[in-house]
Amino acid sequence: MNAVKPQRGTFNAGMLKGCAAMVLGLAAMSANANIYTATLSGAVEAPPNESPGTGTVTVDFDIATHTMTIDVTFSGLLGNTTAAHIHCCTAVPGTGTAGVATELPTFTGFPIGVTFGTYSHVFDTSLAATWNPNFVNTFGGGTIAGAETAFMAGLESGSAYLNLHTSFAGGGEIRGFLQPVPEPATFALLALGAPVVLLAARRRRGK
Numbered sequence: 001m002n003a004v005k006p007q008r009g010t011f012n013a014g015m016l017k018g019c020a021a022m023v024l025g026l027a028a029m030s031a032n033a034n035i036y037t038a039t040l041s042g043a044v045e046a047p048p049n050e051s052p053g054t055g056t057v058t059v060d061f062d063i064a065t066h067t068m069t070i071d072v073t074f075s076g077l078l079g080n081t082t083a084a085h086i087h088c089c090t091a092v093p094g095t096g097t098a099g100v101a102t103e104l105p106t107f108t109g110f111p112i113g114v115t116f117g118t119y120s121h122v123f124d125t126s127l128a129a130t131w132n133p134n135f136v137n138t139f140g141g142g143t144i145a146g147a148e149t150a151f152m153a154g155l156e157s158g159s160a161y162l163n164l165h166t167s168f169a170g171g172g173e174i175r176g177f178l179q180p181v182p183e184p185a186t187f188a189l190l191a192l193g194a195p196v197v198l199l200a201a202r203r204r205r206g207k
Contacts, residue, residue: 034061036155038162038176040074045163045172046097053077053115053174057162059086063152066126070107072162075116079168084110084119085132086162086178089139089154094177101135101151101160115166125151156180 036059042051055074062068072084083106090096102123111117123130131140131147139154140147154160158179163172 034063035059035181036061036160036178037181038178040162040164040174040176042169042174044161044175044177045169046095049169049173051076051078051168051173053164055164055174055176057176057178059155059162059178061125061152061155063125063148066124066148068123068125068130070119070121070123070162072110072119072164073117074164074174077115077164077166077168077173079166079173080113080115081111081117081164081166082106082170083112083165084162085165086160088135088151088160089157090159090161093158098159098161099134099138100132101139101147101154102132103130104132 038057040053040055040057042049042053045051053074053076055072057073058069058071060067060069070086074081085100085104085106086102087098088101090098106112107119107121108123109121110119125131125148126144128136128144131144135150136142136144136147139150151160155178158177161175161177163175165171166173
């Protein structure tokens with residue numbers, strides 16, 4: 001009995017569905033990234049102001065290891081810095097205001113009394129000192145673990161923002177809403193997965 005030889009260039013529906021599922025799955029993974037970034041400006045403040053100040057912030061939050069690394073660079077402020085916090089969580093992502101979620105009165109070691117600078121610090125999110133007690137009670141249900149979970153949800157949804165307070169604007173001179181950043185590996189796999197799906201579709205049409 002002769003064996004049936006597979007045709008060259010064929011691509012069955014199951015393989016096509018598998019590739020599509022891989023691409024969609026990787027896209028979903030990107031939403032779970034634990035790195036978040038924002039650009040800081042006066043235009044994003046509530047209310048907006050005309051400060052020429054600018055800045056960037058990167059937050060690396062690992063809820064499994066209870067660590068949060070915050071890196072900030074800022075310059076061109078009209079007033080001297082008085083405090084810096086992450087606020088969470090606004091009712092509508094990307095807009096509005098919320099109470100301070102992180103420690104008070106400001107981040108540990110943040111440069112105060114300057115118009116430009118850089119900052120980097122690693123926080124232990126399992127410690128009560130890392131959080132505003134009001135955030136723990138209001139959003140975390142009175143527990144640190146609850147606060148971590150609520151904070152992660154705020155970061156993922158884009159309803160948490162870093163606010164830089166100064167003598168020019170006590171309510172905040174520049175701020176930015178943090179957004180999740182997909183991991184580089186996800187970009188690479190998505191780039192490989194998309195052509196496979198397109199190739200499969202073409203082969204099914206006989207082209």
